[in-house]
Amino acid sequence: MNNILFIYPSWEERAFLGFKTDVEYPKIHTVYIIKKIKSLNIEKTSFYLKKIEEYCVSHNIQARFIDIETNGVVIWNILKKYISELNREDNVFLDITTMSRNIIWASLFFFREAFIYHKPNSYSDTWISKEPETPRLLFKHSGIIELGLPTYLIIITGYDPERTRQVLGYYEPQKVFLVIQTGNQLNNNIKNITLVCM
Template sequence: MENKTLITVLGWEDRFISGTEIILNENNIQKIVLISFTDYAEMNIKNKSTFLEKVKDLNIEIEEIELNYSDSIKNWKTFDAYFEKHTRTSDILLNITTMPRETIWA
């Protein structure tokens, strides 16, 4: 089974945790790129804590990309800079379950 990188957006809903657990159980995830929005940080405290604990238990590498939901241009530039450096991964899984449309477009 090939190692995969999961790209996902931190969400405050229960489906973020349950969906992510399914992905982690069904795939050989080696690394997670966690996208979070600083302007929703307070809403995400519980799920972020639960998520990070789960990832720690599974010994999965995690990178976080912090964005500001209301700054589309800066978000696009942040993604552009990140993926310019990190596009050599052989197998990427994109979780769009809790990903805002504008983030998918970027």
């Protein structure tokens, strides 16, 4: 199992100082250094890229450079190539300190494909899980919240209508968008009728 770091250094000093902190603990074995072939402040950026490379050599860290362009499709394909080479056992760290948004989102997309979810052979006909606590929306990931404005909810349901009712009762939204599974697998066609008619 290797500890792998992805970084996108800029002309700022914190790009190098942050990198030094990143590799101290846990011990990083390989650093993927994403760099634009052409960029603003190329001289300053090159200075810190050189310092990062020298640090890797002196600390026995493998440095792999990923050259990218400004074309979104090219960036997408290059990141896909490198990220797909990783092993599932590797621990991957993504330093977004000076990383551009399009690279952050593209990287997260491909890392997401490495997530593991083991599906059960079947689902319970009764409740799958109980949520006795107050329903909560994920902080900073639940849209725009402003006092006095009407509440709209987008709910992606499972097969537990009671939990959906609990959320509706607690937040009392003005409008609800209910997203349900389609198709006949897992008796969707029967269970969806129950959900819609709740």
